[in-house]
Amino acid sequence: MSGSLGKEKVVGEKQILGKSKWLQLVDVKYVRDGQEKTWQYCERCTRPANCDVDAVTVFAIVREPSKPSRVVVVKQFRPPLNTYTVELCAGLVDPGETVEAAALRELKEETGYTGKVLFTGGKQYLSPGLTNECVKTVFCEVDASKQTRQDKEDEGAITVELLPLDGLLETLNKLEGEGYAVWVGLYSIAQTLKLQSILA
Amino acid sequence: MSGSLGKEKVVGEKQILGKSKWLQLVDVKYVRDGQEKTWQYCERCTRPANCDVDAVTVFAIVREPSKPSRVVVVKQFRPPLNTYTVELCAGLVDPGETVEAAALRELKEETGYTGKVLFTGGKQYLSPGLTNECVKTVFCEVDASKQTRQDKEDEGAITVELLPLDGLLETLNKLEGEGYAVWVGLYSIAQTLKLQSILA
Structure with a gap:
């Protein structure tokens, strides 16, 4: 989805830094100006398939x-x-x-x-x-x-x-x-x- | 702060389930109706002392x-x-x-x-x-x-x-x-x- 909006994008697999039944703390790599950087965030483990909101x-x-x-x-x-x-x-x-x-x-x-x-x-x-x-x-x-x-x-x-x-x-x-x-x-x-x- | 609003409250020490430079996933215990329960959430590690917002x-x-x-x-x-x-x-x-x-x-x-x-x-x-x-x-x-x-x-x-x-x-x-x-x-x-x- 981000392709048409700019050059930045997530690359590779995300790593799980911590996990509970409901939430997980993850680390992703992304590319900005040709350089690979990292970002950590928290995601819910409960979003249903075919649903675009939590x-x-x-x-x-x-x-x-x-x-x-x-x-x-x-x-x-x-x-x-x-x-x-x-x-x-x-x-x-x-x-x-x-x-x-x-x-x-x-x-x-x-x-x-x-x-x-x-x-x-x-x-x-x-x-x-x-x-x-x-x-x-x-x-x-x-x-x-x-x-x-x-x-x-x-x-x-x-x-x-x-x-x-x-x-x-x-x-x-x-x-x-x-x-x-x-x-x-x-x-x-x-x-x-x-x-x-x-x-x- | 919650004392005057109701009987529920967090008890004990929080446990860290995962941590990065900016965020950590934590587990806390709280009391509801006399029963001890647990909740997991994500918090920023960057809130300044004496500041009430992130x-x-x-x-x-x-x-x-x-x-x-x-x-x-x-x-x-x-x-x-x-x-x-x-x-x-x-x-x-x-x-x-x-x-x-x-x-x-x-x-x-x-x-x-x-x-x-x-x-x-x-x-x-x-x-x-x-x-x-x-x-x-x-x-x-x-x-x-x-x-x-x-x-x-x-x-x-x-x-x-x-x-x-x-x-x-x-x-x-x-x-x-x-x-x-x-x-x-x-x-x-x-x-x-x-x-x-x-x-x-």
């Missing part, structure tokens, strides 16, 4: 007449950060599953909401220097009056909240002040809304 | 009278993806450096633009299940008529472009179709603008 994230919006629009977020403990996060609902894509099906399944499992797809975003690379991990965001609308009970399996591990889109950045900053860690995709949405209010 | 990204906007606003993006080869990316200008924070100083330095080095800070976003966790990596985005304004030559060191490795904010999602989708990989922070901005146009 995971989906779900932007689910609640719109009700004469009420401010709200976005569905999940809070959960994340061992890499040793704290609780505020994220969009998310999950790995199962083999044979479309990203939209994975999104609606994860939304139902994690939050109890049934989503109606608005549109699906493109492939988003989370940290192109550190990992090949790649996700898509599925934008959905949900009816807040029809939330079913959350599945038993997530009880206690994941909590669900609705945050108003108005003042979302201030809300996230407040949560950060309380010790929560915020996922980049959610923060970017809030910061874009803030930027627009500054530039307007 | 890196900065720079959203730099060009506004000129009677012209559409444009955002400064960089294209570069990323070995983990074996292709070229479209990203916001970004870089690691040096020891003793503020995130704003790092942002203005990276912007100058990578793009030749001198930025004026509008505001700094909060801590954004890139992939809370896979890594503790954390960045802040510094939002800047630049004067497009005053671009100096890019530094020699980046010549050939990084190219700079200005993409119109109007129709940004369509532009990124077109670049994706050509084989480029798009960073989540940039895609999120574009998708938020698109979402607003759908909901308006």
